[in-house]
Amino acid sequence: MSSLSQRPQQAVVGLPLPHESAALHVTGKALYTDDLVVRTRDVLHAFPVQSPYAHARILSLRVKPAYDVPGVVRVLTAEDVPGVNDAGVKHDEPLFPAEAMFHGHAICWVLAETWEAARLGAAAVEVEYEQLPSLVTVREAIAAGNFQGIGRHLESGDVEAALAAAPHVFSGEFEFAGQEHFYLETNSALAMVDESGQIFVQSSTQHPSETQEIIAHVLGVASHAVTVQCLRMGGGFGGKEMQPHGFAAIAALGATLTGRPVRLRLNRTQDVTMTGKRHGFHSEWRVGFDDEGHLVALDATLTADGGWSLDLSEPVLARAMCHIDNGYWIPNVRVDGRIAKTNKTSQTAFRGFGGPQGMLVVEDLLGRCAPLLGYDAMELRRRNFYEPQHSTPYGMPVRHAERLEACWSEVLEAGEISQRQVDIELFNATHPNTKRAVAMTPVKFGISFNLTAFNQAGALVHVYKDGSVLINHGGTEMGQGLHTKMLQVAATSLGVPLAHVRLAPTRTDKVPNTSATAASSGADLNGAAIKNACEQIRERLEQVASGKLGINPADVRFVDGTVRGIVFDGGTLSWEEVVKAAYLQRVQLWAAGFYRTEGLHWDANAMRGEPFKYFAYGVAAAEVEVDGFTGAYTLRQVDIVHDVGDSLSPLIDIGQIEGGFVQGAGWLTLEDLRWDESEGPNRGRLATQAASTYKLPSFSEMPEVFNVRLLEKAHEDGAVYGSKAVGEPPLMLAFSVREALRQAAAAFGPAGTSVDLASPATPEAVYWALDRARSLEPAGLSRG
Secondary structure (H helix, E strand, O other): OOOOOOOOOOOOOOOOOOOOOHHHHHHOOOOOHHHHHHHOOOOEEEEEEEOOOOOEEEEEEEOHHHHOOOOEEEEEOHHHOOOOOOOOOOOOOOOOOOEEOOOOOEEEEEEEOOHHHHHHHHHHOEEEEEEOOOOOOHHHHHHHOOEEEEEEEEEEOOHHHHHHHOOEEEEEEEEEOOEOOOOOOOOEEEEEEOOOOOEEEEEOOOOHHHHHHHHHHHHOOOHHHEEEEEOOOOOOOOOOOOOHHHHHHHHHHHHHHHOOOEEEEOOHHHHHHHOOOEOOEEEEEEEEEOOOOOEEEEEEEEEEEOOOOOOOHHHHHHHHHHOOOOOEOOOEEEEEEEEEOOOOOOOOOOOOOOHHHHHHHHHHHHHHHHHHHOOOHHHHHHOOEOOOOOEOOOOOEOOOOHHHHHHHHHHHHHOOHHHHHHHHHHHHHHOOOEEEEEEEEEEEEEEOOOOHHHOEEEEEEEEOOOOOEEEEEOOOOOOOOHHHHHHHHHHHHHOOOHHHEEEOOEEOOOOOOOOOOOOOOHHHHHHHHHHHHHHHHHHHHHHHHHHHHOOOHHHEEEEOOEEEEOOOOOOEEEHHHHHHHHHHOOOOOEEEEEEEOOOOEEEOOOOEEEOOOEEEEEEEEEEEEEEOOOOOEEEEEEEEEEOOEOOOOHHHHHHHHHHHHHHHHHHHHOOOOOEOOOOOOOOOOEOOOOOOOOOOOOHHHOOOEEEEEEOOOOOOOOOHHHEOOOOOHHHHHHHHHHHHHHHHHHOOOOOOOOOOOOEOOOHHHHHHHHHHHHHOOOOOOEEO
């Protein structure tokens, strides 16, 4: 067992503690970025001028009428940028564009004394446009050959030979939609400048260091002149990894030019129409099976809808390609990936970061092929699981593959799946207009950033003379409980009660050059960095305590605020006594911690290597009931067993599993993004701009019975205190809901019916699928 993963007997990690800000959240006392405005004097408010066209050249921009609106102080345009007029890391996202690239694109920004004055000022700005041809759908972009970024190719084995020899070959096409993040707190920033020109920005961002970099290059200053702080976010889900940078830069630019604090907060409609979504994908595939139902070959082309700029589309595509296998051994694989350029918002990171899109392809084809092969879908999936000796198509050994089988078996047993299948068969036989189904799907998700350099973290830990502890780390809190886990890690590492430890907001002037809180790596990276800093301090204190106790430093133990020797009949000291003695001896009581994930290597061009520290596993079973007249459905029961290693905080982890599952079910069954595809004046306009038109999961979509268990005896060596990431992997457990809906729709037809189900599988989509099953129409799947 590694020192990083070794856990002391009396540990604060592993305790089921509530979220550190739970009471603040439910009482309304938790502060978010925009709450700080009322504590700031003389704030100006920013409002965008948005393009009414999906693609248009800006011929003229007349801002003078805005100044006639009472309260308008400044209109920001490209001429005001002292540095680089770009908000992206790929330098393809002009902060003030000369060409509108999507409906709702911000052309310029108005600053005013009030939000209403800024709104009226923006409405007064006169913009002359020349409309240009636009591509709204991924199919239009494919037909036009309009792609961006670098295409990728992943290949293992001899796909053509395997397909030629396979006794069962199927081909198909599958297009599935993206997803709106719909975090409770929209994008916001508050910027101010002090007397020395130092810029301080409060930002709702998952990546403060990159927000700092973008602000610096827009303003043409060094990074040390910019400090970004993230107090907390009201949700992020990946949508605040890249998207906040430009908004923070606008606020910082406005504050620099006016000398007054500037607040930028998008309203819901602006946030939905201006910010990126989960990437929708188009896929084409051929798959081969042997006579025993084993996968032998997969040939696929994945096209991600990147929107108008690259953003994170390249790494999203790469992760999708690396996860197309999900939990299944496919000896021969060929995947080609490309990024379509369309006139829509620039699609971005979303929980799972391409992994769900790749995994959905293989789950969809297995669900469609199972009845044609004469197999129950559960059996077809299970017989194709990875085994310990297997490697992925990109050459990474699948360590702990047996955990897939362990999770599967536990769900089967605890969920009484076999008996329920019998009950469902009896129910369906006696209910011609209502059908039920239960489906099980696995998850194998790689944990680490695609880009190896991002797998590093820092922390700063202070121990004060009274024994209290302050920690600061590079991760951000968006409700996922990262800060709770970090408090538990620090208390465990130092051997003090949790009440001794306080956590400070994330700031770039405390921990520099941090990676985004993303890729499910927040606890792994920052936890290890905090543990490293705490161990430095504890080693110094061991020297002090050993002198006072008259024992060897190696025999000193810190347990729950008491310092003693390894033998129980010796003397003891309090934590506070040792800290005070250390100060008097001029021993350093603070430390900067650092961690880099070892063992990673990845060749992005060859798509080969070991890009992940480990895989997180899980299995879900979902039972649904579908109405044959409307396609409406009820999620009756969900049973989940998920691998989080040795949990750092079980209550937090179970909450993340439940939340991730429900968000995944929303993507797959409810959340239907609709852009206007007509040739009319609103072409490219997002029609689903609010909760009234964009259906989000609510209590009514929660399963009637929801059982979540953590896989036991799942220690992960080489990770902080033996834990595993939990942020993204649970989202893909929701595949079970979609597959159950497919099977329920098929139950309206004869045995062996293969159902082609749209995604999202809305009630309308389910109705059309079951109607085709009743009519015995082909499922859009071809042999050969």
